[in-house]
Amino acid sequence: MRRKKENFITKLSNAAITLLLAAGMLLWVQGYTNASGLKFAQISDAHFLKDGANTTFKMTAESPRLLDDAIEQVNAVPNIDFVVFTGDLIDKPFEKELHAVLPHLEKLNAPWYFGFGNHDICVGGYLTKKLYFEILREINPDFTFEKPYYSFVPKEGYKVIVLDSIIDDKLTSNGYIYPEQLKWLDEELKNSQKDIVLIFMHVPLVEPFPSPGHKMKNELEVRSVIEKYKNPIGVFSGHYHGAKITQMNNVLYVSTPSLVSYPNAFRIVNVTKKRNKVIFDIEYKETRLSNVQKLAKLMVFSSSVYSGEEKDQNGTFVIKR
Numbered sequence: 001m002r003r004k005k006e007n008f009i010t011k012l013s014n015a016a017i018t019l020l021l022a023a024g025m026l027l028w029v030q031g032y033t034n035a036s037g038l039k040f041a042q043i044s045d046a047h048f049l050k051d052g053a054n055t056t057f058k059m060t061a062e063s064p065r066l067l068d069d070a071i072e073q074v075n076a077v078p079n080i081d082f083v084v085f086t087g088d089l090i091d092k093p094f095e096k097e098l099h100a101v102l103p104h105l106e107k108l109n110a111p112w113y114f115g116f117g118n119h120d121i122c123v124g125g126y127l128t129k130k131l132y133f134e135i136l137r138e139i140n141p142d143f144t145f146e147k148p149y150y151s152f153v154p155k156e157g158y159k160v161i162v163l164d165s166i167i168d169d170k171l172t173s174n175g176y177i178y179p180e181q182l183k184w185l186d187e188e189l190k191n192s193q194k195d196i197v198l199i200f201m202h203v204p205l206v207e208p209f210p211s212p213g214h215k216m217k218n219e220l221e222v223r224s225v226i227e228k229y230k231n232p233i234g235v236f237s238g239h240y241h242g243a244k245i246t247q248m249n250n251v252l253y254v255s256t257p258s259l260v261s262y263p264n265a266f267r268i269v270n271v272t273k274k275r276n277k278v279i280f281d282i283e284y285k286e287t288r289l290s291n292v293q294k295l296a297k298l299m300v301f302s303s304s305v306y307s308g309e310e311k312d313q314n315g316t317f318v319i320k321r
Helices: 002-036 060-076 095-105 129-139 179-190 219-227 290-298 303-307
Strands: 038-043 082-086 112-115 150-152 158-162 196-200 233-237 244-248 251-255 265-273 277-286 315-320
Touching (some): 038 060, 038 196, 060 290, 082 158, 082 233, 112 158, 179 219, 233 265
Parallel strands (some): 038 082, 082 112, 158 196, 196 233, 233 251
Antiparallel strands (some): 038 265, 150 158, 244 251, 265 277, 277 315
16 A cells, blocks of 8 residues: 555656646747747838828828827737838938927837938938938937948847948939948858848839839849848848838848838738748738728829739748758
8 A cells, every 4th residue: 555655656746747847848948939039010111291291192191190000000019129110211301300200209119220211311401311310319229320221139140230222422212232331231241141130221122013213223233242141031121112022042022011102001020030940920011090091092003013912911931041
């Protein structure tokens, strides 16, 4: 009887130990997954104008409301690591417009970053790239950068690179990456070959649709620098106001539509790092201001050009490591 009791106690103890080990392993796996994942929002072409009027293409009169709605949606998503505005944050390059948009951005719960669009500055204008960054640094504790292109590490195993694709010396909607910046990009990528690299810029390297007056002048040169590296790389842009996702081997090119024109959308991206692959889960988030969106749809020539196909909106993309 005593031996049976001892055997029972031993089995009970072993079962308890097994359960504790299993629970510990599960917590470790969950902790590893959470630690190795990254979630961010990309908002592009907000074209904020404090007292704007709707045009045949942009709902600038509604731009403050559209921006607030996007920010509220981002704040409702759990565990957002950061937000990037990929250019044309303001519609007119005036200091008063930049100061007017900042109280809206300060509502974000997550750190936020910015890359220049062609509407953000004016050649020979008062609001220079230098002054623009000085103003952002004053109100954003996470924004400590002085050059219009920069990088940071949001989490171990990741590198974020923000490029300046805006031409400095003439008024144009075309983009260009100058040689000095291209050399810097190459060096950043060279030093980040063990990381998942996320590149943000205004002008896309893969056009969502043909537009000679908007394209990157040296896109093949820039792509050749990026594509020679074999670690997982995501390139996120705006400018065309259209949705497009193109995967080329280990590089994912993502064009995000505009917040101010149809389809009035932005993206939430969840990156998950596995042992032998990286998974990009891309979610397409439209404004909840349905009446504004309906009117915006009536004001574009072909709504499907800008909204893209379903595969350009939501999708899961796998890159081998």
